[in-house]
Amino acid sequence: MLTGAVIYRAIIGTLVASTTMTGWTAYYFEVDAARQHRQKSAAVETQLTQQITALQRRYDTFRQAREARPKAASETSTAGSRMEGQLVTRLAERDNLNSRLDTARTDQTRIAEQLQAMLRERDRLAAQLDSAKGAQTDLRAELKANKRRISAAVAELEGSQQQRAALRKRQQHLKARLNAAIERQEKLRARLRVTNDRIKARESALQAAKQKFEKLQSSLSDATGRIGRLTAAVDRARQARQQEIDRFAQLKSALEDKLRSREITIERLRNDRTLIRVGGDILFNLGSAELKPNGAEALHLIAEALKEFPDREVSLEGHTDNLTIGGSLTEIYPSNWELSAGRAARAARFLQTEAGIDPRRLRVVGYSEYRPVAPNDEPAQQARNRRIEIMLLPRAKNVSVEQAELPSKL
Helix, strand or coil: CHHHHHHHHHHHHHHHHHCCCCCHHHHHHHHHHHHHHHHHHHHHHHHHHHHHHHHHHHHHHHHHHHHCCCHHHHCCCHHHHHHHHHHHHHHHHHHHHHHHHHHHHHHHHHHHHHHHHHHHHHHHHHHHHHHHHHHHHHHHHHHHHHHHHHHHHHHHCCCCHHHHHHHHHHHHHHHHHHHHHHHHHHHHHHHHHHHHHHHHHHHHHHHHHHHHHHHHHHHHHHHHHHHHHHHHHHHHHHHHHHHHHHHHHHHHHHHHHHCCCCCEEEEEECCCEEEEEEEHHHHECCCCCCECHHHHHHHHHHHHHHCCCCCEEEEEEEECCCCCCCCCHHHHCCCHHHHHHHHHHHHHHHHHHCCCCCHHHEEEEECCCCCCCCCCCCHHHHHHHCEEEEEEEECHHHHHHHHHHCCCCC
16 A cells, blocks of 8 residues: 555656646747737838828829820920839839738738637647646545545555455556546647747748838838939929920910911920921022011011020921922022022021021021922922921930939839
């Protein structure tokens, strides 16, 4: 009986040692830190969503304003169109970043849900472990009671052999149950360790997703800054374009009031160009490059309008009909090439010397008969082809200045 008591105490000591739960406190602190990290990530997601919404609202406002603009305003300058294209590119980049950010959010949500499932599994296993502890405590109490009964039987020095055998059998049964409880406890601990390892792996994945999210957020912030700079550049270009449209309208109104002739037309072309088409018969006699008095008066009025656009180059382009130059005129103008160039040059000299236009703004081109605006099959159509076209062009340096205002890295 003393040997059984010794074995009993050894079993009880082993059970008590196996129930030590060292390290649980540190584990709960780690789980709490992971939850706080997820809450912080959610706050960052909310802030980022607000920024994206504000950007989209600003872009929608700009697009609506652009669609409501009159037809003349839609014929934008090359620099303005290019900047708008770049803005669309940046917005596409922003949408791409948003898509990648949504993917990162989905990954983060999925990992967080898996982590929650792991935590629930861990709690369930912990509850089972607590239940096993309770059963173990009950077994200990029962073993103690049995020990007292055995001690009482030994003290009595009498008792049937059958009772002692029953007690031994009972004790063995209790030992078997205790061993089974210990085995279950070890299995639960093993499962708990596996669960903890899986939780740590998910937390590592969550940390990687957070770093990816932060990188995407940084990229989106950079894109937002570039979009802001592009938007400002587009606004400046739009204001400049509107000023040009207003000035063009003033020019057209002023010239139409002063030059009430069907042979002078003004129109605004693409690429921020303005065309003043003057019938050649107003400026020159047939086959001549000498200005007529009415032609000089018309050029004076045009020059006053040109002075309102000092930042534009002025291209004077001479055009003729398809009539062959004959007689003594061939000594001066061997072909329509010389005649068209001579007329354009004469108009340029007049604008420089008589009207005070800076010669550095002027250039002269002769196109002969090869760029007609009407068929040369009757006199009225030939008269339309005899013309001087004055083209207002944006200077090259203006384009470079606008480009310099764009972000260096697009």
